[in-house]
Amino acid sequence: MPAxxxxxxxxxxxxxxxxxxxxxxxxxxxxxxxxxxxxREPGGAPGAEAIRRLLVEGDPARWSAETEIxxxxxxxCDHLERTIRPALDRGAVVVTDRFADSTRVYQGVARASLRPxxxxxxxxxxGVDPDLTFVIDMDARAALNRGLAxxxxxxxxxxxxxxxxxxxxxxxxxLAREYPNRVQIIDGARAPEVIAQDVVARVAAHLA
Numbered sequence: 001m002p003a004x005x006x007x008x009x010x011x012x013x014x015x016x017x018x019x020x021x022x023x024x025x026x027x028x029x030x031x032x033x034x035x036x037x038x039x040r041e042p043g044g045a046p047g048a049e050a051i052r053r054l055l056v057e058g059d060p061a062r063w064s065a066e067t068e069i070x071x072x073x074x075x076x077c078d079h080l081e082r083t084i085r086p087a088l089d090r091g092a093v094v095v096t097d098r099f100a101d102s103t104r105v106y107q108g109v110a111r112a113s114l115r116p117x118x119x120x121x122x123x124x125x126x127g128v129d130p131d132l133t134f135v136i137d138m139d140a141r142a143a144l145n146r147g148l149a150x151x152x153x154x155x156x157x158x159x160x161x162x163x164x165x166x167x168x169x170x171x172x173x174x175l176a177r178e179y180p181n182r183v184q185i186i187d188g189a190r191a192p193e194v195i196a197q198d199v200v201a202r203v204a205a206h207l208a
């Protein structure tokens with residue numbers, strides 16, 4: 001491993017299977033005896049996990065898009081300081097279930113036209129993007145049904161409905177066009193193990 005580690009993120013609409021793929025990649029890399037930190041957003045550090053409950057639980061109209069942006073950045077800053085940076089500094093591979101691209105899409109595009117504010121705050125407070133991002137892409141209706149079926153209690157964004165999920169999907173696909181050197185689209189309509197093999201092969205090529 002190089003002196004600085006490798007930062008990999010998974011993105012996608014709710015119910016797309018990105019959390020499963022993040023977990024499977026972390027397991028595959030650990031099987032290769034790599035130092036791996038698997039984490040998530042919002043969350044990934046004690047303070048960030050406390051903020052997570054404010055963001056993913058409760059009424060869909062609980063917060064304005066502007067307030068969400070501030071909360072997500074507060075959580076992300078804690079996550080970056082306490083979990084991500086220390087792991088990268090020791091040469092680990094960090095695999096995160098969501099990072100700043102989610103805010104770019106959820107609050108910057110799909111929830112409100114606030115992308116300039118999202119980008120400005122990211123530059124001022126975070127200033128870091130992953131080395132490699134996988135967007136797990138699938139039909140919005142199928143993903144929404146899967147997400148709601150989990151009954152996780154963290155359904156605030158799923159409760160915004162199908163139109164919102166469709167807007168999210170379009171936003172993530174646009175993000176891949178905006179950052180072609182970093183963001184890769186993964187077909188999420190396949191069996192999880194097939195998707196995982198695809199992801200592992202792409203990561204191996206990147207690490208090489």
